[in-house]
Amino acid sequence: MKNTDLPLLEARGVTISYSGNAAVKDVSLAIYEKKITAIIGPSGCGKSTLLRSLNRMNDFIDNVTQEGQILYRNSDLYGADVDPVEVRLRIGMVFQRPNPFPKSIFRNVAWGPTINRLPGDINVRVERALKQAALWNEVKDRLDDSALNLSGGQQQRLCIARALAMEPEVILMDEPCSALDPVSTARIEDLMYELKQNYTIVIVTHNMQQASRVSDYTAFLESGRLIEYGDTDEVFTRPKQKRTEDYVTGRFG
Amino acid sequence: MTALAASRTRWGEVILRQLFFFCALISVLTTITVIGILAVETFSFFQEVAVTEFFFGTEWRPLLEPKAYGILPLLAGTMLIVVGSSLVALPIGLACAVYLSEYASQRSRHIVKPILEILAGIPTVVYGYFALTFVTPGLRQVFDDVQIFNAASAAIVVGIMVLPMVASLCDDALRSVPGSLREGAYSVGATSFEVTARVVVPAALSGIFAAFVLAVSRAIGETMAVTLAAGATPNLTLNPLESIQTMTAYMVQVSLGDTPSGGLAYKTLFAVASVLFTITLAMNLLANKVMRKFQEVYD
Amino acid sequence: MAANDLTKRPALGQRSASLRRRHLLAALFKACCVGLTAAAVAVLGLLIYQVAADGLPWLDMQFLTNFPSRFAEKAGVKSALFGTLWIVTLTALISLPVGVLAAIYLEDYAPPSRLTRVIEINIANLAGVPSIVYGILGLAIFVRFMGLERSVLAGALTMSLLILPVIIISAKEAIRAVPASIRLAAFAVGATHWQVVRAHVLPAALPGILTGVILALSRAIGETAPLIMIGALTYVAFVPAGPMDEFTALPIQIFNWVSRPQQEFHELAAAGIIVLLVVLLSMNALAVLIRYQGTRK
Incomplete structure (x- = not known):
């Protein structure tokens, strides 16, 4: 890996277990600013669990234990004095299935900034987020409509706008296109490319074409272990590990 | 090789099918009969008592001279019970439901749910006993002018009685809100209170509303606890510390006495029952309709 | 672009007064729900106690x-x-x-x-x-x-x-x-x-x-x-x-x-x-x- 910058987020020897069964085993991984990092691997390999640990979304699941450290700008994300709400203000998330609130389009985007009293005019903020999520033109005339009336692809872009409105540094995306059709998927991939200018993105995907198209770095996980991590080009064209090669060439998984 | 014969009628199957159909139809017949009886007897009641007196009269004295047939005191009594029991059952029931669906661990859920089910299964006459021997004496220690029979005591136990139903139906409604909505809310930096109060509860609102309507309908139809604890004094009052009479308690009073069948006093039974039935049926229809709509949203 | 303007926010671990208030409210709300549920459960206990205290002495063949x-x-x-x-x-x-x-x-x-x-x-x-x-x-x-x-x-x-x-x-x-x-x-x-x-x-x-x-x-x-x-x-x-x-x-x-x-x-x-x-x-x-x-x- 050629990057010599300081990592923005860094996992150090992270092991995550559900009721004693380890889903993520001793993973160390550095995530760099304004890059897209893809985490790939067969289903059940622990990639979602790892992703969710990066903004403490595993806090809500019973019987989860976590070892190791996750550092954000060199401070421990799980430190005793760290509030998970503060973590999520800086590290936003987009989920596998679009999950807009059953509220209006406007309220969906405005809700997070409002409860957190983020500064500035909320209308400006919502408009900016919707524009960044490439949804503004489709919804600007019906901001008061229910978000549930949007199509699946639109709903997912709304959820991206919801995350963007918080102006986070990092956006975690958990297979954001798995429930979408190819056209919507292409739009969201274009969007990620745009967002890279300002945001750091970590995306979990089981779609290898997607990982190779959009990401700068790729991590390959198998059975909870990090098998290989490096420049996306290298991982896909000159993998160092046999298992990575088997997976990315489709001989496995 | 023979062709398949035209299917012959299996008479056994046909007869069984008709029998099953009749069993299912009994429920419809029940409703029709209830409505029919209430309509006929109420109609005959209105031959002797003016409709306006019944609905707008402020005195209810059908068993004593001088007779009066205004249902407002009974409606007021029922309203007192409904308001009082709602004050107990709706907030506490919803709080239980929020605890069960949003905060409780699997383990405490497995303890609290059965306890609420036991509370729901306790016969209403037991709550009447509890009102008279525990709640009323308690009230009389706190307030000075509490009558032995009073609406407040009955309303409190009716509230306790319908609380498990509110908790259970609201719990169902809250749990049918997908977990992904909670995650979405947490991911934009919400606290557990904000997630619950501003996302989950609003998303389940129609289910919660239906639960509340069903609870109120149950409170309106509740009989034994109010008969025992609230008294038998038709009383157009808003003071919950006074003795009152509800529609149901009046019906029990008539049945326990020696009211000759066919007389006007006997017909008041059906007139009051008609009002009771109409109100509760309307509320149940509303609640079931809202509930079905709600379930469609998250299916 | 206003995004990523971290100068506006305190460092991790230095939560603002308003966030502390929100957590306090959340804790109060949870305590309220737990307390009311406990009260409902306690009512069952009270009811059983009342019945048992009154009735048990009378219970025989x-x-x-x-x-x-x-x-x-x-x-x-x-x-x-x-x-x-x-x-x-x-x-x-x-x-x-x-x-x-x-x-x-x-x-x-x-x-x-x-x-x-x-x-x-x-x-x-x-x-x-x-x-x-x-x-x-x-x-x-x-x-x-x-x-x-x-x-x-x-x-x-x-x-x-x-x-x-x-x-x-x-x-x-x-x-x-x-x-x-x-x-x-x-x-x-x-x-x-x-x-x-x-x-x-x-x-x-x-x-x-x-x-x-x-x-x-x-x-x-x-x-x-x-x-x-x-x-x-x-x-x-x-x-x-x-x-x-x-x-x-x-x-x-x-x-x-x-x-x-x-x-x-x-x-x-x-x-x-x-x-x-x-x-x-x-x-x-x-x-x-x-x-x-x-x-x-």
Whole structure:
């Protein structure tokens, strides 16, 4: 890996277990600013669990234990004095299935900034987020409509706008296109490319074409272990590990 | 090789099918009969008592001279019970439901749910006993002018009685809100209170509303606890510390006495029952309709 | 671009006053929910304590074998206990077959027609009709029209109508839970509709059906208002010998004792409540046992 910058987020020897069964085993991984990092691997390999640990979304699941450290700008994300709400203000998330609130389009985007009293005019903020999520033109005339009336692809872009409105540094995306059709998927991939200018993105995907198209770095996980991590080009064209090669060439998984 | 014969009628199957159909139809017949009886007897009641007196009269004295047939005191009594029991059952029931669906661990859920089910299964006459021997004496220690029979005591136990139903139906409604909505809310930096109060509860609102309507309908139809604890004094009052009479308690009073069948006093039974039935049926229809709509949203 | 302007935000671990307030509110809200739930649970404890403290001293064999009396120390629940047993048994005999057959029709036979929808909606709404209205129905139909008077049979018929919706709803759920593959396999070997239902659907659904029936019957045991409406007596000093005899029942006896002003009759009522709750709890235990046996298979 050629990057010599300081990592923005860094996992150090992270092991995550559900009721004693380890889903993520001793993973160390550095995530760099304004890059897209893809985490790939067969289903059940622990990639979602790892992703969710990066903004403490595993806090809500019973019987989860976590070892190791996750550092954000060199401070421990799980430190005793760290509030998970503060973590999520800086590290936003987009989920596998679009999950807009059953509220209006406007309220969906405005809700997070409002409860957190983020500064500035909320209308400006919502408009900016919707524009960044490439949804503004489709919804600007019906901001008061229910978000549930949007199509699946639109709903997912709304959820991206919801995350963007918080102006986070990092956006975690958990297979954001798995429930979408190819056209919507292409739009969201274009969007990620745009967002890279300002945001750091970590995306979990089981779609290898997607990982190779959009990401700068790729991590390959198998059975909870990090098998290989490096420049996306290298991982896909000159993998160092046999298992990575088997997976990315489709001989496995 | 023979062709398949035209299917012959299996008479056994046909007869069984008709029998099953009749069993299912009994429920419809029940409703029709209830409505029919209430309509006929109420109609005959209105031959002797003016409709306006019944609905707008402020005195209810059908068993004593001088007779009066205004249902407002009974409606007021029922309203007192409904308001009082709602004050107990709706907030506490919803709080239980929020605890069960949003905060409780699997383990405490497995303890609290059965306890609420036991509370729901306790016969209403037991709550009447509890009102008279525990709640009323308690009230009389706190307030000075509490009558032995009073609406407040009955309303409190009716509230306790319908609380498990509110908790259970609201719990169902809250749990049918997908977990992904909670995650979405947490991911934009919400606290557990904000997630619950501003996302989950609003998303389940129609289910919660239906639960509340069903609870109120149950409170309106509740009989034994109010008969025992609230008294038998038709009383157009808003003071919950006074003795009152509800529609149901009046019906029990008539049945326990020696009211000759066919007389006007006997017909008041059906007139009051008609009002009771109409109100509760309307509320149940509303609640079931809202509930079905709600379930469609998250299916 | 305003994004990523971290200068506006404090470093991790230095939460703002407003965030502290929000967490305080969240903690208060949670404490409120936990506290109110605990209060609801405590009420059950209080109720049981009150009943036990009042009633246990009166509970002995004599209480179970004596008839009611105007002298508290001689009074017992024999006639009420037997009346309740009569009512439950007859109600079970009537409502079980009717309810289960209705459920079979609605789940297995009914065409998706308007009438079927009406029946379904009707059952859902009947379940919410106040029990005292069933009493009025029983009074008009069974007591007066059919001339059954204040008999056990009239009471059992009224109770059957009351719990039918509950039985049908739970039986339908149990039948629906039977996998469709079982039905299809049986149809594929040429069984008629009824043969499929009798040989495959009913046995598989039986534990669920029985659980629902027992729970419905335990509701019937506690019901007082409908029996009072049909004129069940509050003072009966004999055990019913047949379905046409007059009767009383446990909740009516309790009602009668509670409504007397004297303290010792309130305590007798508590003793009666203990008997009633023991009957109810054993029926619930039976239901749990059957459900457990059913899931183990």
